[in-house]
Amino acid sequence: MLPRRNIGILAVVPRTRAIDLELVRDPLLDAVTAIASARDEAAVCVIVRRAARELTDADGVTFVLRKGNRCYYADEDAIGPLWKGRQFPIDTCISGWAMLNRQHVIVPDIYSDDRIPHDAYRATFVKSLAMVPVRREDPIAAIGAYWAAYHMATPVEIGVLQSLADAAALALFNVQLDADLKTALRQEREAREAAESASRLKDEFLALLSHELRTPLHVINNWLWQLKQGNAMPPMILSKALDVIERNTALQSRLVDDLLDVSRAAAGKLSIDAQLVDLGAVCRSVVELSQPAAREKSIVLTISGDGDPRIWGDPERLQQVMSNVISNAIKFSAKGGRVDVQVMREGSLASVVVKDNGPGVPPEFLPHMFDRFRQADASMTRRQGGLGLGLTIVRDIMALHGGTVRAESAGKDQGTSIHLEFAVAEESRASSDVHRPPAGSKQPVH
């Protein structure tokens, strides 16, 4: 039974604005066609609100999108401002009611219906409304029509609104499908490009590996042939032969060791045997061992520092880290350059900085310096020899020590500095408190 007061009002306000199905049929078909060809959400909104207002002869129309548990008043077309851009909880507004109940709602007098949040309406012209859900089986939006004077929406008006809503549902579904398809295509393309790039890097690396393994072998083979000729060889030449063979054998062993380290690290099988280590002593010993290589290029290699920070680590692996970083600095510095190693302790942080005044690193390459198979300039590698795995191994070993490594360079010809940071071992405290990164785990520096 209808409430009495509605009947009373119906009696005094004649329905002068009711629309005729015959008159709206063609414009409705046009609107549905236009909605079907809309390419995005905004275009659907625009056509729907315009058509809904014209065809129902309403004083205002809103297009409300469901955003989770909220109703978002996305768009409106009205004689006065409604709620465009605002959001309301789905269970407090009438558009939410239409969506949650999957059915249209007709409210001839909003102030006599307690589903309506009256406060939100007081500032508006609205007296009567009708609301239809978009996508009836699982609503994603709603279309509202509003009248300034009392109006009971007719079945024809509801039919028009629902037709527009159904067309909008299909259009929004298509828009979503189109967006999903584009996203899927883009993701597929990106994945393919990444795979191709990785495969290219791997091919280049394998070519380089083959070159770097064959070159010392060629030297060794040629010397062995020469030694086997049976000619009396002056002792100086013989001694040179042994030096060259030894050096080239060491070069190959080093390549093989590096390759094994990188492949172990990639498989998560690189491990460290941690003990208390004097970081300063490790650095001094590596600097000492690197002096001949530095002298050969007239490079000044220095070490300085305050205190001898002690850290938890694997002395052999730390030696490898320092050796890779320092030999890299020497390798990429020009003749007559300098390489400075600085060991520091700041609070609970132990750090080593290895700075050279070599060719520097382009800023775009800095983040890739520690990547596998990556080198800034392939032609540089040819000149310098090696596979460029040194810094990758450094990064992997640092991770096992719970430390960090990063490279800095101000740019071309500005030199490069490698910064290594470790947590200082706190020996004075009880052994259970000692900071000790478990072998094989990554830990941030404390």
Next chain:
Amino acid sequence: MKPAKVLVAEDYDDARDIMAMVLQSAGYQVLEARDGVEALEVARSFLPTIIVMDMFMPNMDGLTATRALRDEPQLRRIPVIAQTAQTSVISGSRELFDAVLAKPCSPDLLIRTIADLLAR
């Protein structure tokens, strides 16, 4: 008869040294160059009988240097042996070379190849 002059273009000192020694033992006069630019200069100045060219070299690689040789009337007929640890780099330009030898390459093969090319 004057000994044939072999130009060895190779950036790796250890490799260039021993190849020079091997070729001298085999009775050749040896000229040396450390990159493609030097190889062209030495070739112009000393007109070698034959060239053994490494491919991966700084400043100018062996492929570029050989192309340049083929463009110079005085040098274009000098036989060039590509000797490289990575034969794939010349896969598309094989016709530039009179022979291609992969490293590691035995001196016997190199000497035989040189002798064959000089006998043609």
